[in-house]
Amino acid sequence: MSSTSCPECGNTLSAKANRCSCGWLKVRKEVLTTIDYRCAYMHTGRRCPLPGTITPHYRGKALWYCRRHYQALDDLKAGESVLRDAESNHEHFLEEQRDWRRKLFN
Numbered sequence: 178m179s180s181t182s183c184p185e186c187g188n189t190l191s192a193k194a195n196r197c198s199c200g201w202l203k204v205r206k207e208v209l210t211t212i213d214y215r216c217a218y219m220h221t222g223r224r225c226p227l228p229g230t231i232t233p234h235y236r237g238k239a240l241w242y243c244r245r246h247y248q249a250l251d252d253l254k255a256g257e258s259v260l261r262d263a264e265s266n267h268e269h270f271l272e273e274q275r276d277w278r279r280k281l282f283n
């Protein structure tokens with residue numbers, strides 16, 4: 178049986194696997210067929226690892242973005258740098274996002 182590795186965490190997956198326990202989902206570029214509330218930002222096949230908290234769509238199938246990608250939706254360069262930061266500094270971003278939610282709902 179052939180295998181491949183998860184592009185995000187490096188876990189060994191079967192070649193047919195389309196998801197990984199780390200949250201990685203195999204999706205066609207820019208086309209998300211399921212809505213999973215993870216930030217929908219994608220660049221060169223890499224998807225933002227952060228949970229989506231904001232959606233610019235109000236009807237139909239909504240795509241969710243993390244706060245930073247939502248703010249950078251029209252800015253390609255900013256979006257890329259947010260993705261790089263998010264990949265290397267995942268924990269920090271999640272922490273920050275939690276703080277932000279707390280502020281929002283308190």
Ligand SMILES: [Zn+2]
Nearest residue numbers: 183186197199
């Ligand atoms: Zn993985």
Ligand SMILES: [Zn+2]
Nearest residue numbers: 216225243246
């Ligand atoms: Zn994002």
